[in-house]
Amino acid sequence: MTAADPAVLAAEAFHATHGRTPDGVWSAPGRVNLIGEHTDYNDGFVLPFALPHRIAAAGAARDDQVLTVSTLGSDGRLQQADPVTIPGLRPGEGTGWSAYPIGVAWVLHQQGVDRGADLVLAGDVPTGAGLSSSAALECAVALALLGLAGHADPDSSRRAEIAKWAQRAENEFVGVPTGVLDQTASMCCVSGHALFLDVRSGDAEQVPFDAAAAGLRVLVIDTRAKHAHSESGYGDRRRGTERAADLLGVKALRDIGPRGLAAAEHTLPEPLRPLVRHVVTENQRVLEVVELLRAGQLAEVGPLLDTSHDSLRDDYQVSSPELDLAVDAARQAGALGARMTGGGFGGSAIALVREADREEIEAAVRARFEHAGLRAPRMFVAVPSAGAGRA
Numbered sequence: 001m002t003a004a005d006p007a008v009l010a011a012e013a014f015h016a017t018h019g020r021t022p023d024g025v026w027s028a029p030g031r032v033n034l035i036g037e038h039t040d041y042n043d044g045f046v047l048p049f050a051l052p053h054r055i056a057a058a059g060a061a062r063d064d065q066v067l068t069v070s071t072l073g074s075d076g077r078l079q080q081a082d083p084v085t086i087p088g089l090r091p092g093e094g095t096g097w098s099a100y101p102i103g104v105a106w107v108l109h110q111q112g113v114d115r116g117a118d119l120v121l122a123g124d125v126p127t128g129a130g131l132s133s134s135a136a137l138e139c140a141v142a143l144a145l146l147g148l149a150g151h152a153d154p155d156s157s158r159r160a161e162i163a164k165w166a167q168r169a170e171n172e173f174v175g176v177p178t179g180v181l182d183q184t185a186s187m188c189c190v191s192g193h194a195l196f197l198d199v200r201s202g203d204a205e206q207v208p209f210d211a212a213a214a215g216l217r218v219l220v221i222d223t224r225a226k227h228a229h230s231e232s233g234y235g236d237r238r239r240g241t242e243r244a245a246d247l248l249g250v251k252a253l254r255d256i257g258p259r260g261l262a263a264a265e266h267t268l269p270e271p272l273r274p275l276v277r278h279v280v281t282e283n284q285r286v287l288e289v290v291e292l293l294r295a296g297q298l299a300e301v302g303p304l305l306d307t308s309h310d311s312l313r314d315d316y317q318v319s320s321p322e323l324d325l326a327v328d329a330a331r332q333a334g335a336l337g338a339r340m341t342g343g344g345f346g347g348s349a350i351a352l353v354r355e356a357d358r359e360e361i362e363a364a365v366r367a368r369f370e371h372a373g374l375r376a377p378r379m380f381v382a383v384p385s386a387g388a389g390r391a
């Protein structure tokens, strides 16, 4: 642990706010999705891994049912949300960041967990970068509230359930219609592995993913273009795929396999066809990447990342000029493959690169952004890290 460790920062900020040490500190990571984008809400396959970047929640139990939450901003200032009484909460309460922790308390109350708590949050997951800072916050708060109410550290099936509660907080309390990818990654990933999740069945496999041992790196390129219009764009795509599934008479697009794609497209109205094409082909790409990882053929994954990005750009239309530039620059400079990661409309791309080429690729991406008159992107190597837990 270093002084800049979110768990240390949260504990120190808790002490400064409440004049005592917290009863505990829980933290949860952001994620990169290696592949499987916009497949989760179609009952499909995803393959994320956790980042070392985390949100920590330092907390102490209260004797009443009041929740207080503060967050330490990147400027070092604490922002405090208005205290709320957990049993009286209604969706729509809380503004901005505070709706997320309050939403988690609302869901937990429905599960019979309503002990009041004082929480102080701190973290280093970049916000608005498509790296799941919201899910990290939700999962850290969920673990903190459960822990403070006397619940033991969750086992793996309970972790998947907590991820669904965190998703409900986001969907039903905050009002953002996301799938369960980000929360499951934050709760269930383990260090050194990518998580192969079948969203429909809930089956999960920890697939060893040690890029460094293969002389490779996953480079994250945060374009620093925030997800403009992401919420309406995301909801539109989601509704489009649900309508397509309805018209095709299936529960979800997961039920359309690659062999059924041509027939499915034929029966759908023109605007829905590319959405279906993306989801069906993306699910297939996830399965192929998992096979390659199981076989230790990491470098072979590159072309599938490329096709995934092209499908998200051309068929699903959730990329952005900045993401396309990052992907194109990385590919041109020798990346084995590159794609946007997360919901899109801004945020981050990932590039699979040989370690020997990494600095050159980073320089090339930086130069292309500068030439285009864009803010310098933030880049770092993503190492598959641990999921949520008590610090």
Ligand code: GAF
Pocket (backbone or CB within 6 Å): 033, 036, 037, 038, 039, 040, 041, 178, 179, 180, 181, 182, 342, 343, 344
């Ligand atoms: C966002 C959502 F939160 C996820 O549920 C997922 O749909 C992703 O976009 C796209 O794959 O991160």
